Amino acid sequence: IADKPDSQWRGVMLDLARCYHEMEHLYAVADLCWLLKINRLQLHFTDDCAVRFPFISVPKAVSKKHHTKQELAEFAAYCKERGIVIVPEIDAPGHFWAFSKAYPALFGLKPDGLQGAEGNLSSIMRVDSSVFDTLKAMYAEVAEVFPDSPWIHIGGDEVSTSQWSRCPDCKALMEREGMKDVGELQDYFTARMERIVAKYGKRTGVWNEAAKSGSIDKGSLVYGWERAKACREVLDKGYTTVVMPGEYFYFDMRQSQREEGHDWAAIFDVRKTIGFSFEDFTPEQMSRVAGVQASFFSEAYISRREYDYDFLYYQTYPRICALSEVAWRGEGAQWEEFNARLLGA
Ligand code: ACM
Numbered sequence: 525i526a527d528k529p530d531s532q533w534r535g536v537m538l539d540l541a542r543c544y545h546e547m548e549h550l551y552a553v554a555d556l557c558w559l560l561k562i563n564r565l566q567l568h569f570t571d572d573c574a575v576r577f578p579f580i581s582v583p584k585a586v587s588k589k590h591h592t593k594q595e596l597a598e599f600a601a602y603c604k605e606r607g608i609v610i611v612p613e614i615d616a617p618g619h620f621w622a623f624s625k626a627y628p629a630l631f632g633l634k635p636d637g638l639q640g641a642e643g644n645l646s647s648i649m650r651v652d653s654s655v656f657d658t659l660k661a662m663y664a665e666v667a668e669v670f671p672d673s674p675w676i677h678i679g680g681d682e683v684s685t686s687q688w689s690r691c692p693d694c695k696a697l698m699e700r701e702g703m704k705d706v707g708e709l710q711d712y713f714t715a716r717m718e719r720i721v722a723k724y725g726k727r728t729g730v731w732n733e734a735a736k737s738g739s740i741d742k743g744s745l746v747y748g749w750e751r752a753k754a755c756r757e758v759l760d761k762g763y764t765t766v767v768m769p770g771e772y773f774y775f776d777m778r779q780s781q782r783e784e785g786h787d788w789a790a791i792f793d794v795r796k797t798i799g800f801s802f803e804d805f806t807p808e809q810m811s812r813v814a815g816v817q818a819s820f821f822s823e824a825y826i827s828r829r830e831y832d833y834d835f836l837y838y839q840t841y842p843r844i845c846a847l848s849e850v851a852w853r854g855e856g857a858q859w860e861e862f863n864a865r866l867l868g869a
Contacts, residue, residue: 530854533766533815535564535611536844541571541622543822544589550599558606560848564817565603566611566677566729572621573823577614577669581661585626593669600670611729612666615679616659617649617713630655633687648687651694651713660720667724675745676726678717680734683710707737714740732758732765745814749774752804759809768817772800773847775840776821785839786824794866797846798856818847842866 536557538545545553557565569577574587578596591599600610624631624647631647649655666676685706688694694709703709714734718741721728728744732754735746738761746763748755755767770777770789778785779793790796802810820840845866850856 529561529852531813531815531851533564533817534562534848534851535566535766535768535815535817536562536847537566537568537613537817537819537821539568539571539820539822540576541568541574541822544574544576544587547591547595547599551602554599554603554606554608556844557603557608560844561852562844562848563607563609564611564815565608566613566817566819568613568615568821570614570616570623570679571619571823574622575626577612577662577666579662579665581665582623582627582658585623587622593665596669600672604672610670610673611675611677612670612673613677613679613729614659614662614666615677615681616717617651617655617679617710618647618683619679619681620649621647624649627658630658633691648684649713650691651688651697651709656716656720659717660723663720663724667726674727675729676721676724677729677747678714678721678734679731680710680714681731681749682733685710708739710734711737711739714744718744729766735761735763738762747817749819756805756809759805759812762812764812764814766814766817767802768819770819772797773816773818774821775818775843776824779839779843784824784835786821794842794846795859795863797843798849798859798862800846800850800856802855816847816851818844 538553554565575585576587576590578590578593579586603610630649632650633648663676688706688709698709701712703712714730718728730744730746732746732748732750734740735744735758742762744763746758746765747768748758748765749768749770751771752769755765755769759765771792774789776786777789778787778791781791805813820836849862
């Protein structure tokens with residue numbers, strides 16, 4: 525048999541923050557990734573509604589429902605045996621409402637009325653040494669639990685930087701450092717995070733907004749989650765990029781008008797995912813594509829179906845089969861032929 529994957533990076537992301545997943549369920553997801561030759565599993569541990577990594581450094585922020593470090597380390601070892609690398613994510617400086625309730629001094633800025641996905645007021649971290657020291661302690665714990673993960677994903681998406689523009693301390697910092705706008709302040713924040721993550725021998729993962737200016741470290745791995753255009757923009761800036769546009773690969777999107785789930789990226793089913801193509805990407809851009817990934821963010825069903833994993837499987841399958849096909853072949857397939865294979869014909 526002559527066969528090999530086109531994409532080195534074949535990923536899936538699970539949102540552990542919005543929805544507590546029993547360990548047993550995480551093992552089932554790992555088995556399914558293994559079956560489909562998916563080799564990266566990003567764990568989104570924090571978001572507005574909960575912090576689910578068992579931090580000793582910030583105990584007040586940690587949700588009552590969380591896994592133990594031992595459980596997580598054992599799970600990572602189980603994944604490793606199956607060729608799956610865990611990418612832990614601690615999403616900062618936005619998407620951190622739950623953290624801000626427990627440690628308001630690290631935030632301290634008034635929310636500006638923007639709504640987070642769960643309807644909470646969004647809130648972002650300050651940019652000062654108390655925040656950097658706290659995140660450093662948190663990353664140290666993450667690095668300890670996942671020694672074999674080469675990356676720590678530090679988030680950086682949907683940061684409400686207008687809060688920074690109203691903060692006197694931030695303005696003073698910007699003046700001292702000669703920064704022209706709050707975009708540069710986010711770059712500064714990200715650069716500090718990169719230095720901390722590097723201390724633990726890891727590389728940084730960021731969502732695509734954090735790489736917009738092109739000035740963060742070129743060694744960072746960028747996750748292009750918005751449109752394919754956003755992926756091409758960060759590729760053009762020179763970043764190795766995981767391609768995961770929501771309109772093809774966000775499996776929390778509903779599959780038809782009548783179903784549950786989000787629709788902000790698109791309403792789409794497996795036929796759309798298998799139709800994904802890199803044809804609009806130049807060879808130069810392709811040289812930096814790490815691979816493809818899907819996400820399952822959970823806020824759309826936490827309130828009704830937190831423990832109903834059938835819904836996750838319903839949303840994920842068979843779209844994940846199409847993701848796997850795109851990742852392995854480097855392109856989608858003709859629908860009729862793919863569908864016949866799906867149906868076992
Ligand atoms: C994201 O969906 N905000 C990464």
